[in-house]
Amino acid sequence: MSEKTSHRPEPIIPPKAAPLRTLVMAMAVMCYLAVLAAGGLVLINRSVEAWTGDLAREITVQVREVAGRNMEEDLAKAAAILKATPGILKVTVLDEKAAIELLEPWIGGIDGLEDLPVPRLIAVEIDPDHPLDFAALDTQLRNEVPGVSLDTHKRWQAELTRMARVLTTLAYAILVLIGICAVAIVIFATRAALEANREVVEVLHLVGARDSFIARQVWGRFLKTGLTAGIIGLILGILTFFLAAGAAPESFSAISREFLSLASAKLVQNYLVLLAVPLVATLICLITSRVTLMRILKSLR
Template sequence: MTERADPSDTRKRERLVTLRPMAPIVPPVNVSGHALMVVIAIMSFLCAMTLGAVTMIQEKAEAWQGDVSREITVQIKPEDGLDMEAALTEVRTIALSFPGTLSAEIVDRASTARLLEPWLGEGFDMDELPVPRLVIVTIDETAPPDFAAIRQNLAEAVPAATLDDHRAWADRLISMARITVLIGIGILTLMFATTMLTVIFATRGAMAGNRHIVEVLHFVGAETSFIASEFQKRFLLIGLKGAAFGGGIAALGFLLLGAWQSNSMATALNDQVTALFGRFTLSGAGYFGIVGIVVLISAMTAVTTRLTVTRTIREIDRQRADPSLAEIG
Protein backbone atom coordinates (compact mmCIF):
# COMPACT_ATOMS: atom_id res chain seq x y z
CA MET A 1 0.00 0.00 0.00
CA THR A 2 1.19 3.49 -0.75
CA GLU A 3 1.47 6.01 2.01
CA ARG A 4 -0.80 8.97 1.74
CA ALA A 5 0.87 12.36 2.09
CA ASP A 6 -0.02 14.30 5.15
CA PRO A 7 -2.11 17.35 4.09
CA SER A 8 -0.47 19.45 6.78
CA ASP A 9 3.01 18.67 5.41
CA THR A 10 1.86 19.62 1.92
CA ARG A 11 0.50 22.94 3.16
CA LYS A 12 3.76 23.62 5.01
CA ARG A 13 5.82 23.01 1.86
CA GLU A 14 3.54 25.26 -0.17
CA ARG A 15 3.82 27.94 2.49
CA LEU A 16 7.63 27.72 2.44
CA VAL A 17 7.67 27.97 -1.33
CA THR A 18 5.35 30.98 -1.16
CA LEU A 19 7.43 32.74 1.51
CA ARG A 20 10.74 31.99 -0.17
CA PRO A 21 12.13 35.25 -1.61
CA MET A 22 12.67 35.32 -5.34
CA ALA A 23 16.20 36.39 -6.16
CA PRO A 24 16.39 38.82 -9.08
CA ILE A 25 18.40 37.95 -12.16
CA VAL A 26 20.34 41.18 -11.91
CA PRO A 27 21.59 41.95 -8.35
CA PRO A 28 19.86 45.11 -7.09
CA VAL A 29 23.06 46.53 -5.60
CA ASN A 30 26.51 46.01 -7.04
CA VAL A 31 29.59 48.06 -7.80
CA SER A 32 28.99 48.21 -11.54
CA GLY A 33 25.45 49.48 -11.01
CA HIS A 34 26.65 52.34 -8.81
CA ALA A 35 29.43 53.17 -11.27
CA LEU A 36 26.96 53.24 -14.17
CA MET A 37 24.63 55.48 -12.18
CA VAL A 38 27.47 57.94 -11.50
CA VAL A 39 28.48 57.98 -15.17
CA ILE A 40 24.89 58.58 -16.29
CA ALA A 41 24.53 61.36 -13.71
CA ILE A 42 27.70 63.06 -14.97
CA MET A 43 26.66 62.77 -18.62
CA SER A 44 23.14 64.01 -17.81
CA PHE A 45 24.59 66.99 -15.96
CA LEU A 46 26.84 67.88 -18.89
CA CYS A 47 23.99 67.44 -21.39
CA ALA A 48 21.67 69.62 -19.29
CA MET A 49 24.31 72.34 -18.87
CA THR A 50 25.01 72.31 -22.61
CA LEU A 51 21.33 72.49 -23.48
CA GLY A 52 20.79 75.30 -20.97
CA ALA A 53 23.72 77.30 -22.32
CA VAL A 54 22.57 76.85 -25.93
CA THR A 55 19.01 77.83 -24.98
CA MET A 56 20.19 80.99 -23.20
CA ILE A 57 22.42 82.00 -26.11
CA GLN A 58 19.63 81.41 -28.61
CA GLU A 59 17.15 83.44 -26.56
CA LYS A 60 19.65 86.25 -26.02
CA ALA A 61 20.45 86.33 -29.73
CA GLU A 62 16.76 86.55 -30.63
CA ALA A 63 16.27 89.36 -28.10
CA TRP A 64 19.32 91.26 -29.42
CA GLN A 65 18.16 90.78 -32.97
CA GLY A 66 14.75 92.18 -32.07
CA ASP A 67 16.30 95.20 -30.38
CA VAL A 68 18.66 95.83 -33.28
CA SER A 69 15.96 95.47 -35.93
CA ARG A 70 13.74 98.02 -34.16
CA GLU A 71 16.29 100.84 -34.23
CA ILE A 72 18.64 102.60 -36.61
CA THR A 73 21.33 105.10 -35.66
CA VAL A 74 22.39 108.33 -37.33
CA GLN A 75 25.88 109.50 -36.38
CA ILE A 76 27.09 113.07 -36.92
CA LYS A 77 30.81 113.69 -36.88
CA PRO A 78 31.95 117.11 -35.66
CA GLU A 79 33.46 119.32 -38.37
CA ASP A 80 34.77 122.86 -38.50
CA GLY A 81 31.93 125.35 -38.84
CA LEU A 82 29.24 122.74 -38.15
CA ASP A 83 26.43 123.75 -35.79
CA MET A 84 25.98 120.40 -34.03
CA GLU A 85 22.68 121.18 -32.34
CA ALA A 86 21.13 122.46 -35.57
CA ALA A 87 22.45 119.40 -37.43
CA LEU A 88 20.93 117.05 -34.83
CA THR A 89 17.57 118.77 -35.17
CA GLU A 90 17.74 118.61 -38.97
CA VAL A 91 18.58 114.89 -38.89
CA ARG A 92 15.68 114.23 -36.52
CA THR A 93 13.29 116.11 -38.80
CA ILE A 94 14.45 114.23 -41.91
CA ALA A 95 14.09 110.87 -40.18
CA LEU A 96 10.57 111.57 -38.98
CA SER A 97 9.50 112.69 -42.46
CA PHE A 98 9.71 109.13 -43.82
CA PRO A 99 6.88 106.64 -43.38
CA GLY A 100 7.94 103.69 -41.23
CA THR A 101 9.78 105.75 -38.60
CA LEU A 102 8.01 105.81 -35.26
CA SER A 103 10.23 108.16 -33.27
CA ALA A 104 13.62 109.87 -33.29
CA GLU A 105 15.55 110.72 -30.12
CA ILE A 106 18.63 112.93 -29.90
CA VAL A 107 21.24 111.55 -27.49
CA ASP A 108 22.12 114.59 -25.38
CA ARG A 109 25.59 115.54 -24.17
CA ALA A 110 25.14 114.02 -20.72
CA SER A 111 24.08 110.66 -22.15
CA THR A 112 26.95 110.73 -24.64
CA ALA A 113 29.40 111.42 -21.81
CA ARG A 114 28.03 108.46 -19.82
CA LEU A 115 28.55 106.21 -22.83
CA LEU A 116 32.22 107.24 -23.01
CA GLU A 117 32.98 107.13 -19.27
CA PRO A 118 34.09 103.45 -19.24
CA TRP A 119 36.89 104.36 -21.68
CA LEU A 120 37.68 108.01 -20.95
CA GLY A 121 36.78 108.22 -17.27
CA GLU A 122 34.67 110.82 -15.52
CA GLY A 123 34.93 114.59 -15.84
CA PHE A 124 36.38 114.84 -19.35
CA ASP A 125 35.52 117.82 -21.54
CA MET A 126 33.60 116.80 -24.65
CA ASP A 127 34.46 120.08 -26.39
CA GLU A 128 38.14 119.11 -26.39
CA LEU A 129 37.50 115.84 -28.23
CA PRO A 130 35.89 115.22 -31.65
CA VAL A 131 33.05 113.15 -30.15
CA PRO A 132 30.30 112.19 -32.61
CA ARG A 133 26.67 112.78 -31.64
CA LEU A 134 23.87 110.29 -32.20
CA VAL A 135 20.22 110.27 -33.16
CA ILE A 136 18.42 106.99 -32.39
CA VAL A 137 15.47 106.33 -34.71
CA THR A 138 12.82 103.74 -33.85
CA ILE A 139 11.29 102.08 -36.90
CA ASP A 140 8.35 99.85 -37.68
CA GLU A 141 9.67 96.30 -38.07
CA THR A 142 6.77 95.21 -40.24
CA ALA A 143 7.02 98.22 -42.60
CA PRO A 144 10.53 99.72 -42.34
CA PRO A 145 11.36 103.00 -44.08
CA ASP A 146 13.40 103.35 -47.26
CA PHE A 147 16.96 103.43 -45.89
CA ALA A 148 18.47 104.40 -49.25
CA ALA A 149 16.21 107.44 -49.51
CA ILE A 150 17.06 108.47 -45.94
CA ARG A 151 20.77 108.22 -46.69
CA GLN A 152 20.39 110.35 -49.81
CA ASN A 153 18.47 113.10 -47.98
CA LEU A 154 20.97 113.07 -45.12
CA ALA A 155 23.88 113.36 -47.55
CA GLU A 156 22.28 116.41 -49.15
CA ALA A 157 21.18 118.17 -45.95
CA VAL A 158 23.87 117.10 -43.44
CA PRO A 159 26.96 115.66 -45.19
CA ALA A 160 28.60 114.83 -41.84
CA ALA A 161 25.74 112.42 -40.95
CA THR A 162 25.93 108.69 -41.63
CA LEU A 163 23.11 106.15 -41.25
CA ASP A 164 23.73 102.73 -39.68
CA ASP A 165 20.84 100.27 -40.01
CA HIS A 166 22.74 97.53 -38.05
CA ARG A 167 22.15 94.92 -40.73
CA ALA A 168 25.75 93.75 -40.58
CA TRP A 169 25.51 93.24 -36.81
CA ALA A 170 22.18 91.44 -37.16
CA ASP A 171 23.58 89.07 -39.80
CA ARG A 172 26.61 88.31 -37.64
CA LEU A 173 24.37 87.75 -34.65
CA ILE A 174 22.17 85.30 -36.53
CA SER A 175 25.22 83.44 -37.86
CA MET A 176 26.76 83.24 -34.38
CA ALA A 177 23.52 81.91 -32.89
CA ARG A 178 23.18 79.25 -35.60
CA ILE A 179 26.78 78.14 -35.21
CA THR A 180 26.35 77.95 -31.44
CA VAL A 181 23.21 75.85 -31.78
CA LEU A 182 24.95 73.49 -34.22
CA ILE A 183 27.94 73.13 -31.90
CA GLY A 184 25.59 72.44 -28.98
CA ILE A 185 23.71 69.80 -30.97
CA GLY A 186 27.02 68.18 -31.91
CA ILE A 187 28.16 68.09 -28.28
CA LEU A 188 24.83 66.64 -27.15
CA THR A 189 25.03 63.96 -29.85
CA LEU A 190 28.51 62.94 -28.71
CA MET A 191 27.37 62.82 -25.08
CA PHE A 192 24.36 60.68 -25.95
CA ALA A 193 26.57 58.32 -27.97
CA THR A 194 29.02 58.06 -25.05
CA THR A 195 26.17 57.31 -22.65
CA MET A 196 24.81 54.64 -24.98
CA LEU A 197 28.21 52.94 -25.29
CA THR A 198 28.61 53.05 -21.51
CA VAL A 199 25.23 51.37 -21.05
CA ILE A 200 26.14 48.71 -23.61
CA PHE A 201 29.40 47.86 -21.81
CA ALA A 202 27.67 47.86 -18.42
CA THR A 203 24.92 45.56 -19.71
CA ARG A 204 27.42 43.17 -21.21
CA GLY A 205 29.31 43.17 -17.92
CA ALA A 206 26.11 42.33 -16.02
CA MET A 207 25.34 39.63 -18.56
CA ALA A 208 28.84 38.17 -18.17
CA GLY A 209 28.52 38.11 -14.37
CA ASN A 210 25.12 36.41 -14.56
CA ARG A 211 25.65 34.44 -17.76
CA HIS A 212 25.23 31.05 -16.09
CA ILE A 213 21.89 32.13 -14.63
CA VAL A 214 20.74 33.48 -17.99
CA GLU A 215 21.81 30.30 -19.77
CA VAL A 216 20.00 28.08 -17.27
CA LEU A 217 16.83 30.17 -17.40
CA HIS A 218 16.92 30.24 -21.18
CA PHE A 219 17.64 26.52 -21.32
CA VAL A 220 14.66 25.61 -19.12
CA GLY A 221 12.35 27.68 -21.26
CA ALA A 222 12.54 31.32 -20.15
CA GLU A 223 11.70 33.55 -23.09
CA THR A 224 14.17 36.09 -24.35
CA SER A 225 11.63 38.84 -23.73
CA PHE A 226 11.33 37.86 -20.05
CA ILE A 227 15.08 37.90 -19.45
CA ALA A 228 15.47 41.15 -21.38
CA SER A 229 12.65 42.76 -19.41
CA GLU A 230 14.35 41.88 -16.11
CA PHE A 231 17.57 43.57 -17.23
CA GLN A 232 15.58 46.45 -18.73
CA LYS A 233 13.76 47.16 -15.45
CA ARG A 234 17.00 47.16 -13.49
CA PHE A 235 18.90 49.43 -15.88
CA LEU A 236 15.88 51.70 -16.40
CA LEU A 237 15.88 52.37 -12.66
CA ILE A 238 19.63 53.04 -12.72
CA GLY A 239 19.30 55.37 -15.71
CA LEU A 240 16.33 57.22 -14.22
CA LYS A 241 18.08 57.81 -10.89
CA GLY A 242 21.34 58.91 -12.50
CA ALA A 243 19.70 61.14 -15.13
CA ALA A 244 17.35 62.73 -12.57
CA PHE A 245 20.24 63.47 -10.23
CA GLY A 246 22.45 64.97 -12.95
CA GLY A 247 19.63 66.98 -14.53
CA GLY A 248 18.43 68.17 -11.12
CA ILE A 249 21.90 69.42 -10.18
CA ALA A 250 22.14 71.31 -13.50
CA ALA A 251 18.70 72.92 -13.03
CA LEU A 252 19.60 73.83 -9.45
CA GLY A 253 22.84 75.35 -10.69
CA PHE A 254 21.00 77.62 -13.13
CA LEU A 255 18.55 78.65 -10.41
CA LEU A 256 21.34 79.47 -7.94
CA LEU A 257 23.34 81.42 -10.52
CA GLY A 258 20.27 83.41 -11.52
CA ALA A 259 19.43 84.14 -7.87
CA TRP A 260 23.02 85.21 -7.19
CA GLN A 261 23.01 87.62 -10.10
CA SER A 262 19.66 89.07 -9.03
CA ASN A 263 20.80 89.56 -5.42
CA SER A 264 24.23 91.01 -6.21
CA MET A 265 23.39 93.69 -8.73
CA ALA A 266 25.74 96.67 -9.16
CA THR A 267 28.77 94.80 -7.80
CA ALA A 268 32.11 94.56 -9.57
CA LEU A 269 32.11 90.74 -9.68
CA ASN A 270 28.55 90.58 -10.97
CA ASP A 271 29.28 93.20 -13.63
CA GLN A 272 32.34 91.28 -14.83
CA VAL A 273 30.52 87.93 -14.91
CA THR A 274 27.55 89.46 -16.71
CA ALA A 275 29.82 91.16 -19.25
CA LEU A 276 31.60 87.86 -20.00
CA PHE A 277 28.72 85.34 -19.87
CA GLY A 278 25.52 87.38 -19.80
CA ARG A 279 22.56 86.71 -17.54
CA PHE A 280 22.17 83.15 -16.22
CA THR A 281 18.41 83.24 -16.68
CA LEU A 282 16.94 80.03 -18.04
CA SER A 283 13.40 80.19 -19.39
CA GLY A 284 10.68 77.60 -18.93
CA ALA A 285 11.63 76.04 -22.26
CA GLY A 286 15.16 75.44 -20.94
CA TYR A 287 13.92 73.66 -17.81
CA PHE A 288 11.48 71.66 -19.91
CA GLY A 289 14.43 70.67 -22.10
CA ILE A 290 16.33 69.43 -19.02
CA VAL A 291 13.34 67.26 -18.08
CA GLY A 292 13.31 65.98 -21.65
CA ILE A 293 16.99 65.04 -21.37
CA VAL A 294 16.29 63.07 -18.17
CA VAL A 295 13.45 61.17 -19.86
CA LEU A 296 15.45 60.63 -23.05
CA ILE A 297 18.54 59.26 -21.28
CA SER A 298 16.39 56.97 -19.12
CA ALA A 299 14.50 55.63 -22.13
CA MET A 300 17.72 55.28 -24.11
CA THR A 301 19.26 53.30 -21.25
CA ALA A 302 16.29 50.92 -21.11
CA VAL A 303 16.10 50.41 -24.88
CA THR A 304 19.87 49.95 -25.23
CA THR A 305 19.86 47.38 -22.42
CA ARG A 306 17.01 45.41 -23.98
CA LEU A 307 18.67 45.33 -27.40
CA THR A 308 22.01 44.30 -25.88
CA VAL A 309 20.47 41.48 -23.83
CA THR A 310 18.49 40.22 -26.83
CA ARG A 311 21.61 40.20 -28.97
CA THR A 312 23.63 38.43 -26.27
CA ILE A 313 21.01 35.68 -25.90
CA ARG A 314 21.04 35.19 -29.66
CA GLU A 315 24.81 34.72 -29.46
CA ILE A 316 24.26 32.10 -26.74
CA ASP A 317 21.78 30.31 -29.00
CA ARG A 318 24.25 30.35 -31.90
CA GLN A 319 27.03 29.01 -29.69
CA ARG A 320 24.75 26.23 -28.47
CA ALA A 321 23.84 25.34 -32.02
CA ASP A 322 27.48 25.39 -33.16
CA PRO A 323 29.93 24.25 -30.41
CA SER A 324 32.90 25.53 -32.43
CA LEU A 325 31.71 29.09 -31.83
CA ALA A 326 31.73 28.51 -28.07
CA GLU A 327 35.33 27.29 -28.24
CA ILE A 328 36.33 30.39 -30.20
CA GLY A 329 34.47 32.66 -27.73
Protein backbone atom coordinates in the same frame (compact mmCIF):
# COMPACT_ATOMS: atom_id res chain seq x y z
CA MET B 1 0.82 23.22 12.73
CA SER B 2 2.71 23.93 9.58
CA GLU B 3 3.70 27.44 8.75
CA LYS B 4 3.86 28.48 5.10
CA THR B 5 6.55 30.85 4.06
CA SER B 6 6.63 32.60 0.74
CA HIS B 7 9.96 32.99 -0.97
CA ARG B 8 10.31 35.61 -3.64
CA PRO B 9 12.90 34.66 -6.25
CA GLU B 10 15.98 36.82 -6.34
CA PRO B 11 16.49 38.95 -9.45
CA ILE B 12 19.11 37.90 -11.98
CA ILE B 13 20.96 41.16 -11.46
CA PRO B 14 20.78 42.50 -7.86
CA PRO B 15 19.57 46.12 -7.53
CA LYS B 16 22.83 47.11 -5.83
CA ALA B 17 25.10 45.42 -8.34
CA ALA B 18 28.31 47.37 -8.90
CA PRO B 19 27.79 47.77 -12.68
CA LEU B 20 24.34 49.29 -12.11
CA ARG B 21 25.61 51.70 -9.45
CA THR B 22 28.39 52.79 -11.78
CA LEU B 23 25.89 53.15 -14.63
CA VAL B 24 23.64 55.38 -12.53
CA MET B 25 26.50 57.72 -11.66
CA ALA B 26 27.88 57.84 -15.21
CA MET B 27 24.46 58.34 -16.80
CA ALA B 28 23.57 61.02 -14.23
CA VAL B 29 26.68 62.96 -15.26
CA MET B 30 25.79 62.49 -18.94
CA CYS B 31 22.23 63.68 -18.31
CA TYR B 32 23.47 66.67 -16.32
CA LEU B 33 25.71 67.72 -19.21
CA ALA B 34 22.85 67.15 -21.65
CA VAL B 35 20.54 69.36 -19.56
CA LEU B 36 23.17 72.10 -19.55
CA ALA B 37 23.64 71.81 -23.31
CA ALA B 38 19.90 71.76 -24.05
CA GLY B 39 19.11 74.60 -21.66
CA GLY B 40 22.07 76.61 -22.90
CA LEU B 41 20.84 76.14 -26.46
CA VAL B 42 17.43 77.57 -25.55
CA LEU B 43 18.96 80.47 -23.61
CA ILE B 44 21.36 81.37 -26.42
CA ASN B 45 18.61 81.38 -29.03
CA ARG B 46 16.31 83.37 -26.74
CA SER B 47 19.06 85.90 -25.97
CA VAL B 48 20.04 86.39 -29.60
CA GLU B 49 16.37 86.72 -30.54
CA ALA B 50 15.90 89.43 -27.90
CA TRP B 51 19.09 91.31 -28.82
CA THR B 52 18.47 91.22 -32.57
CA GLY B 53 14.87 92.26 -31.92
CA ASP B 54 16.10 95.33 -30.03
CA LEU B 55 18.54 96.17 -32.81
CA ALA B 56 15.83 95.79 -35.45
CA ARG B 57 13.70 98.38 -33.65
CA GLU B 58 16.44 101.00 -33.44
CA ILE B 59 18.77 102.87 -35.76
CA THR B 60 21.43 105.44 -34.96
CA VAL B 61 22.26 108.66 -36.76
CA GLN B 62 25.75 110.06 -36.26
CA VAL B 63 26.51 113.72 -36.88
CA ARG B 64 30.18 114.62 -37.16
CA GLU B 65 31.51 118.10 -36.60
CA VAL B 66 32.15 119.95 -39.87
CA ALA B 67 34.24 123.12 -40.07
CA GLY B 68 32.15 126.22 -40.56
CA ARG B 69 28.88 124.62 -39.48
CA ASN B 70 26.91 124.77 -36.23
CA MET B 71 26.59 121.33 -34.64
CA GLU B 72 23.37 122.13 -32.79
CA GLU B 73 21.69 123.39 -35.96
CA ASP B 74 22.77 120.27 -37.85
CA LEU B 75 21.41 118.07 -35.06
CA ALA B 76 18.09 119.94 -35.08
CA LYS B 77 17.81 119.66 -38.87
CA ALA B 78 18.60 115.92 -38.83
CA ALA B 79 16.10 115.37 -36.00
CA ALA B 80 13.41 117.28 -37.93
CA ILE B 81 13.97 115.10 -41.02
CA LEU B 82 13.73 111.96 -38.91
CA LYS B 83 10.56 113.06 -37.12
CA ALA B 84 8.91 113.83 -40.46
CA THR B 85 9.72 110.35 -41.81
CA PRO B 86 6.81 107.84 -41.68
CA GLY B 87 7.60 104.73 -39.65
CA ILE B 88 9.74 106.49 -37.05
CA LEU B 89 8.23 106.38 -33.57
CA LYS B 90 10.72 108.31 -31.45
CA VAL B 91 13.77 110.52 -32.00
CA THR B 92 16.18 111.21 -29.12
CA VAL B 93 19.13 113.57 -29.52
CA LEU B 94 21.90 112.52 -27.14
CA ASP B 95 23.83 115.34 -25.52
CA GLU B 96 27.62 115.61 -25.70
CA LYS B 97 28.09 114.04 -22.25
CA ALA B 98 26.10 110.96 -23.27
CA ALA B 99 28.21 110.59 -26.44
CA ILE B 100 31.42 110.74 -24.40
CA GLU B 101 30.08 108.16 -21.93
CA LEU B 102 29.42 105.78 -24.83
CA LEU B 103 33.06 106.10 -25.91
CA GLU B 104 34.62 105.61 -22.48
CA PRO B 105 34.23 101.79 -22.35
CA TRP B 106 36.22 101.58 -25.60
CA ILE B 107 38.95 104.14 -25.02
CA GLY B 108 38.91 104.51 -21.24
CA GLY B 109 38.67 107.66 -19.20
CA ILE B 110 40.88 110.19 -21.02
CA ASP B 111 41.25 113.71 -19.64
CA GLY B 112 40.23 116.39 -22.09
CA LEU B 113 38.00 114.09 -24.12
CA GLU B 114 35.31 116.75 -24.08
CA ASP B 115 37.62 119.04 -26.05
CA LEU B 116 37.78 116.61 -28.97
CA PRO B 117 35.28 116.76 -31.87
CA VAL B 118 33.28 113.78 -30.65
CA PRO B 119 30.42 112.93 -33.05
CA ARG B 120 26.93 113.49 -31.71
CA LEU B 121 24.36 110.72 -31.83
CA ILE B 122 20.62 110.57 -32.45
CA ALA B 123 18.83 107.43 -31.24
CA VAL B 124 15.86 106.55 -33.43
CA GLU B 125 13.12 104.06 -32.57
CA ILE B 126 11.37 102.64 -35.64
CA ASP B 127 8.14 100.74 -36.17
CA PRO B 128 8.98 97.13 -37.17
CA ASP B 129 5.55 96.80 -38.82
CA HIS B 130 6.32 99.68 -41.21
CA PRO B 131 9.83 99.17 -42.60
CA LEU B 132 11.75 102.24 -43.70
CA ASP B 133 13.54 102.84 -46.95
CA PHE B 134 16.94 103.23 -45.30
CA ALA B 135 18.74 104.06 -48.54
CA ALA B 136 16.37 106.93 -49.31
CA LEU B 137 16.54 108.20 -45.72
CA ASP B 138 20.34 108.06 -45.74
CA THR B 139 20.47 109.99 -49.03
CA GLN B 140 18.08 112.65 -47.75
CA LEU B 141 20.10 113.12 -44.54
CA ARG B 142 23.41 113.38 -46.41
CA ASN B 143 21.97 115.95 -48.81
CA GLU B 144 20.53 118.10 -46.05
CA VAL B 145 23.17 117.70 -43.32
CA PRO B 146 26.89 117.39 -44.17
CA GLY B 147 28.84 114.92 -42.04
CA VAL B 148 25.86 112.74 -41.17
CA SER B 149 25.78 108.95 -41.38
CA LEU B 150 23.05 106.36 -40.76
CA ASP B 151 23.73 103.09 -38.92
CA THR B 152 20.96 100.47 -39.27
CA HIS B 153 22.80 97.91 -37.06
CA LYS B 154 22.41 95.31 -39.82
CA ARG B 155 26.02 94.25 -39.42
CA TRP B 156 25.56 93.61 -35.70
CA GLN B 157 22.37 91.64 -36.36
CA ALA B 158 24.22 89.49 -38.90
CA GLU B 159 27.07 88.88 -36.45
CA LEU B 160 24.68 87.87 -33.67
CA THR B 161 22.77 85.57 -35.99
CA ARG B 162 26.00 83.96 -37.20
CA MET B 163 27.17 83.50 -33.60
CA ALA B 164 23.83 81.88 -32.72
CA ARG B 165 24.16 79.43 -35.62
CA VAL B 166 27.69 78.47 -34.56
CA LEU B 167 26.70 77.97 -30.92
CA THR B 168 23.57 76.05 -31.91
CA THR B 169 25.62 73.69 -34.07
CA LEU B 170 28.11 73.26 -31.23
CA ALA B 171 25.32 72.49 -28.73
CA TYR B 172 23.81 69.86 -31.05
CA ALA B 173 27.24 68.32 -31.57
CA ILE B 174 27.72 68.13 -27.78
CA LEU B 175 24.33 66.44 -27.38
CA VAL B 176 25.20 63.89 -30.06
CA LEU B 177 28.54 63.14 -28.40
CA ILE B 178 26.82 62.77 -25.01
CA GLY B 179 24.37 60.34 -26.59
CA ILE B 180 27.19 58.28 -28.12
CA CYS B 181 29.01 58.17 -24.77
CA ALA B 182 25.79 57.13 -23.00
CA VAL B 183 25.28 54.25 -25.45
CA ALA B 184 28.86 53.08 -24.90
CA ILE B 185 28.43 53.24 -21.12
CA VAL B 186 25.20 51.21 -21.22
CA ILE B 187 26.81 48.56 -23.42
CA PHE B 188 29.75 48.27 -21.04
CA ALA B 189 27.49 48.09 -17.97
CA THR B 190 25.24 45.48 -19.59
CA ARG B 191 28.18 43.25 -20.45
CA ALA B 192 29.68 43.68 -16.98
CA ALA B 193 26.37 42.90 -15.24
CA LEU B 194 25.75 39.74 -17.25
CA GLU B 195 29.35 38.60 -16.89
CA ALA B 196 29.10 38.99 -13.12
CA ASN B 197 25.97 36.81 -13.14
CA ARG B 198 27.01 34.46 -15.91
CA GLU B 199 26.40 31.31 -13.83
CA VAL B 200 22.79 32.30 -13.12
CA VAL B 201 22.14 32.92 -16.81
CA GLU B 202 23.68 29.57 -17.78
CA VAL B 203 21.50 27.74 -15.24
CA LEU B 204 18.39 29.45 -16.63
CA HIS B 205 19.43 28.32 -20.10
CA LEU B 206 19.82 24.75 -18.84
CA VAL B 207 16.29 24.68 -17.40
CA GLY B 208 14.89 25.89 -20.72
CA ALA B 209 14.50 29.64 -20.19
CA ARG B 210 14.36 31.59 -23.42
CA ASP B 211 16.51 34.59 -24.15
CA SER B 212 13.45 36.84 -24.23
CA PHE B 213 12.48 35.71 -20.70
CA ILE B 214 15.98 36.40 -19.32
CA ALA B 215 16.10 39.75 -21.12
CA ARG B 216 12.78 40.81 -19.57
CA GLN B 217 14.12 40.02 -16.10
CA VAL B 218 17.16 42.23 -16.67
CA TRP B 219 15.44 44.89 -18.75
CA GLY B 220 13.56 46.40 -15.82
CA ARG B 221 16.80 47.10 -13.98
CA PHE B 222 18.08 49.22 -16.84
CA LEU B 223 14.72 50.99 -17.13
CA LYS B 224 14.95 52.10 -13.49
CA THR B 225 18.63 52.94 -13.88
CA GLY B 226 18.07 55.21 -16.90
CA LEU B 227 15.07 56.94 -15.33
CA THR B 228 16.87 57.48 -12.00
CA ALA B 229 19.98 58.86 -13.68
CA GLY B 230 17.89 61.14 -15.90
CA ILE B 231 15.96 62.60 -12.98
CA ILE B 232 19.18 63.20 -11.00
CA GLY B 233 20.79 64.94 -13.98
CA LEU B 234 17.65 67.02 -14.59
CA ILE B 235 17.45 68.23 -10.97
CA LEU B 236 21.14 69.11 -10.89
CA GLY B 237 20.87 70.92 -14.22
CA ILE B 238 17.88 73.02 -13.14
CA LEU B 239 19.64 73.93 -9.89
CA THR B 240 22.67 75.01 -11.92
CA PHE B 241 20.50 77.29 -14.07
CA PHE B 242 18.94 78.83 -10.97
CA LEU B 243 22.40 79.59 -9.59
CA ALA B 244 23.65 80.90 -12.95
CA ALA B 245 20.63 83.20 -13.31
CA GLY B 246 21.87 85.26 -10.38
CA ALA B 247 25.51 85.35 -11.44
CA ALA B 248 25.07 86.05 -15.16
CA PRO B 249 25.28 89.55 -16.73
CA GLU B 250 22.11 91.59 -16.36
CA SER B 251 20.77 91.13 -19.90
CA PHE B 252 21.46 87.38 -19.96
CA SER B 253 20.34 86.96 -16.35
CA ALA B 254 16.92 88.44 -17.13
CA ILE B 255 16.43 85.90 -19.91
CA SER B 256 17.69 83.12 -17.61
CA ARG B 257 15.14 84.08 -14.95
CA GLU B 258 12.41 84.16 -17.60
CA PHE B 259 13.51 80.69 -18.71
CA LEU B 260 13.03 79.35 -15.18
CA SER B 261 10.20 81.58 -13.97
CA LEU B 262 6.75 80.14 -13.37
CA ALA B 263 5.35 83.35 -14.84
CA SER B 264 6.99 82.75 -18.20
CA ALA B 265 4.52 82.32 -21.05
CA LYS B 266 6.89 79.80 -22.63
CA LEU B 267 7.36 77.82 -19.41
CA VAL B 268 5.94 74.58 -20.84
CA GLN B 269 8.14 74.78 -23.92
CA ASN B 270 11.23 75.56 -21.83
CA TYR B 271 10.77 72.69 -19.42
CA LEU B 272 9.70 70.21 -22.11
CA VAL B 273 13.16 70.67 -23.60
CA LEU B 274 14.73 69.75 -20.26
CA LEU B 275 12.25 66.96 -19.50
CA ALA B 276 13.22 65.35 -22.79
CA VAL B 277 16.65 64.55 -21.30
CA PRO B 278 15.55 61.89 -18.74
CA LEU B 279 13.15 60.44 -21.30
CA VAL B 280 15.91 60.11 -23.88
CA ALA B 281 18.25 58.68 -21.22
CA THR B 282 15.64 56.04 -20.35
CA LEU B 283 15.15 55.14 -24.01
CA ILE B 284 18.91 54.84 -24.51
CA CYS B 285 19.15 52.47 -21.54
CA LEU B 286 16.18 50.42 -22.70
CA ILE B 287 17.06 50.06 -26.37
CA THR B 288 20.82 49.70 -25.93
CA SER B 289 20.54 47.21 -23.08
CA ARG B 290 17.91 45.18 -24.95
CA VAL B 291 20.03 44.88 -28.10
CA THR B 292 23.17 44.14 -26.10
CA LEU B 293 21.41 41.58 -23.91
CA MET B 294 20.03 39.62 -26.86
CA ARG B 295 23.41 39.50 -28.55
CA ILE B 296 25.22 38.38 -25.40
CA LEU B 297 22.59 35.77 -24.54
CA LYS B 298 22.84 34.25 -28.01
CA SER B 299 26.61 33.97 -27.59
CA LEU B 300 26.19 32.17 -24.24
CA ARG B 301 24.17 29.28 -25.68
